[in-house]
Amino acid sequence: MLNTTNNNQPIKILQLELLSWFENAKRNLPFRQTKDPYSIWISEIMAQQTQIDTLIPYYNHFISLFPNVAALAEASEDEVIKAWEGLGYYSRARNLHQAAKRIVSEYGGIFPKQFAQLIKLPGIGPYTGGAIASIAFNEKVSAVDGNVLRVISRYCNSFDDIGEAKTKKKVTQWVETILPDAAGDFNEALMDLGAVICSPQSPKCLICPIRLGCQSFAFGTTDQIPVKKKKQKQLTKKMEVGIVKQNGAFFFVRRLESGLLSGMWSFPIIEVTEGSGTDIKKKLRSYFPELSDPVLIGQSRHVFSHIIWEMSVYGFDLGNMVCETAAIPYHPNPSESSESQTRSTQFKALSDIDDLTLPIAFSKLLVLLTDF
Ligand code: SF4
Structure with a gap:
């Protein structure tokens, strides 16, 4: 200086x-x-x-x-x-x-x-x-x-x-x-x-x-200053997103009050930990026992400041089946099965989605739903 x-x-x-x-x-x-x-x-x-x-x-x-x-x-x-x-x-x-x-x-x-x-x-x-x-x-x-x-x-x-x-x-x-x-x-x-x-x-x-x-x-050093060493590479995570459709409405879950996108609404999502199966189906089945076989409806990628989600998006159509929509307990990981981790859930029609605080990582998936 x-x-x-x-x-x-x-x-x-x-x-x-x-x-x-x-x-x-x-x-x-x-x-x-x-x-x-x-x-x-x-x-x-x-x-x-x-x-x-x-x-x-x-x-x-x-x-x-x-x-x-x-x-x-x-x-x-x-x-x-x-x-x-x-x-x-x-x-x-x-x-x-x-x-x-x-x-x-x-x-x-x-x-x-x-x-x-x-x-x-x-x-x-x-x-x-x-x-x-x-x-x-x-x-x-x-x-x-x-x-x-x-x-x-x-x-x-x-x-x-x-x-x-x-x-x-x-x-x-x-x-x-x-x-x-x-x-x-x-x-x-x-x-x-x-x-x-x-x-x-x-x-x-x-x-x-x-x-x-x-x-x-x-x-003559303006092209060398400021010096900024490269940051560590962002971590890439493979994720599966579950789009559950019932009577033309889609299933949303409220995220935890802490951590990434805390308190916001999202589609059910989990990190893929092994193989390339559809882990999201296993998770969703405990709440929707009659779940159909998933259809891969698209891929998406979202870059956060420190991680990248590479998302495979799977659709499950429940048709006209009637499900309870209010506060279905949702535990994305077995270790999160305590009552304190229970989250609010709801079905929403695409026309009502503006009522939800949906982060960009998920709102960019809405385009995939028009043909599903
Ligand atoms: S302050 Fe920035 S723009 Fe101004 S002379 Fe120096 S390097 Fe150039």
């Missing part, structure tokens, strides 16, 4: 030129024209997983349903998850909901102003806490996301691995030592510069407002 102690010229360039560029270049986004901590919070959580341009309609929709922290706290979890549909990472929506309830119960519905208070709320880490505290309340704290890590690594010609926590900590501390009084603007300016000028591939150095102080530009 650059030395910040002795009137360093590159530091002055960074502080002055960046802010003056930002005044004119500030992106015209609905959540950038406000100092409202609630709007900043929602947009920052959404931006952790989605490109800014893509998230705008999701943001507008979410804000129209829950315009303030009290409205979000009053909503049911299902309503919040539903409003989040399409964005993925549903634990973030749950954390938003939990944090809103805490703000109402602990702070009387008034958004806490200090970084130290914010990072105690569910789902608010140092980056989001720093963004809210600095942008909404101008507290002198940094907000280091991937864009900022890249800009600062290049500006300081640092070859540290940005995938390592210690690098992020070092950059965070360094930015804090050079934060000007307009800390919120400075943080936003760094994020925007990373998004529109100092891009991962082919940074636009010739039009960059801080080029004169950038050490990576000076040493």
Whole structure:
């Protein structure tokens, strides 16, 4: 990192030129024209997983349903998850909901102003806490996301691995030592510069407002920085999905309250542990003894952040057979047979499926059902 102690010229360039560029270049986004901590919070959580341009309609929709922290706290979890549909990472929506309830119960519905208070709320880490505290309340704290890590690594010609926590900590501390009084603007300016000028591939150095102080530009290393060592490969799992149809409606099961896609609705699914048989039939048979032979109706693949599901989708048509539909106990693994693992189940017609919080991994299978 650059030395910040002795009137360093590159530091002055960074502080002055960046802010003056930002005044004119500030992106015209609905959540950038406000100092409202609630709007900043929602947009920052959404931006952790989605490109800014893509998230705008999701943001507008979410804000129209829950315009303030009290409205979000009053909503049911299902309503919040539903409003989040399409964005993925549903634990973030749950954390938003939990944090809103805490703000109402602990702070009387008034958004806490200090970084130290914010990072105690569910789902608010140092980056989001720093963004809210600095942008909404101008507290002198940094907000280091991937864009900022890249800009600062290049500006300081640092070859540290940005995938390592210690690098992020070092950059965070360094930015804090050079934060000007307009800390919120400075943080936003760094994020925007990373998004529109100092891009991962082919940074636009010739039009960059801080080029004169950038050490990576000076040493010709912009194509080597930031350094990011390869992450471990994602784990691929073979899965079987069971589509049970009865009277034109399909069988859904609610997932456990913890783990992947927790609390959401899904088709019955299990990991294939041995051979290539139809293990899903064995599982479903205990609940539907008259189950027909399965028909393979398609294959699908879904990539999560750390695992990949390769899904074989099997259809079972119960015809007009009448089954109990309410709360049929469902245990996907024999070891999960305790009462506490019993899950809600229901049959739903395709026309009513919008009522369910169905993750993308399963909603993308709906296209297979039209001919089944
Ligand atoms: S000069 Fe180039 S590498 Fe340096 S901060 Fe600007 S865009 Fe990034």
